[in-house]
Amino acid sequence: MELSDLVTPLKRQTLSANVYDQLRDLVMSGQMMPGEQISLRSAAAALGVSVMPVREAMQRLVAEQALELTPSRTLRVPRMTAAQFKEITVIRTNLEGLATEAAAAAVGTVALREIAERHDAFVAEMKAASPNGSRLVTFNKEFHFAVYAAADMPMLLQMIEALWLRIGPILNYDLRAGSRRVGEKTGVVHHAALLAALKRRDGAKARAALEGDIRSAAEFILSAGVLVAEGVSRPPSPGGRDQSVGS
Structure with missing residues (x-):
């Protein structure tokens, strides 16, 4: 695109x-x-x-x-090694899990409605005959950050944003590639469980759903062979010759 x-x-x-x-x-x-x-x-x-x-x-x-x-x-956009990806995934699981658990206790009616709307948009795109990868990654990010914002912990939110800056380009590989996780609607299942837990103000269940979402996506990415192996020089970027910074 x-x-x-x-x-x-x-x-x-x-x-x-x-x-x-x-x-x-x-x-x-x-x-x-x-x-x-x-x-x-x-x-x-x-x-x-x-x-x-x-x-x-x-x-x-x-x-x-x-x-x-x-x-x-x-x-x-930097490529990422498997070791870097695994480390960031561990950190994400802890920080985003913390934010999600806190959101369950702090979320208000307006924030909960916004999270539900983001979920509905993600589900609708997943149900399309040919889901648009660009729209899926946008809706996925908006859903996650609506949850994290509901925790009302600005410093924690900044830390999560910094992690997504590093991992964002590979994080949604499964959504953009139209993987089996899209066909099976794996993300929808985790998001639905997370939203249901937020409505019940169940922080532990909300955190578990979030962690399940992160881990299932990470397992697919690690198995897909799209990360750079340790000790291997980075292959040339797709799309031909380099473009000058001034171009």
Whole structure:
């Protein structure tokens, strides 16, 4: 999918912040895949801005390790080793589990309605004859973060966002690839259990459902052979030759 289909042209007064926010969200939600190259000029054109604010946003994302600058001066989404993925998965299970359990105790009527709406959108897309991978990853992220926001723990939410910046591009590989987990609607089952537990204010069951969701997706990704093996040089990115950072 073209970048222009995923972003919204920006107004001048919110330029700097919105460029960063939109690009950051694309990485976190998994709209950009590991190894995918990014052209500054293409991104600027899609956003309807000059190259300068895009370059500044990219520099921030490189500093946060959401993007990387290769020796050939190409910007791309980093690939991840199996060891890195396993470590982040363990941390996610603990932090996101904590947020989910806290959300069960703190969630209000409005937040619960929002979480349910995100769940319904995810379910509807899953039931489509040909589920759209881009929409699935968006709805999945929105559902998870609606839950974590309901915990009302801003510092914890920031930590979770930082983890998703690192793992987002590979996190939703199963959804984008149309794996058996999409056919079996595995994510729907876990999300439904989580929502039901939140409605009952059952923190332990909500946490268990969240942890089951994380682990089942992680098991598939580890078995799919899409992570970089330890001690193996990273293969060239798909899509041909590198694009210059200035392109």
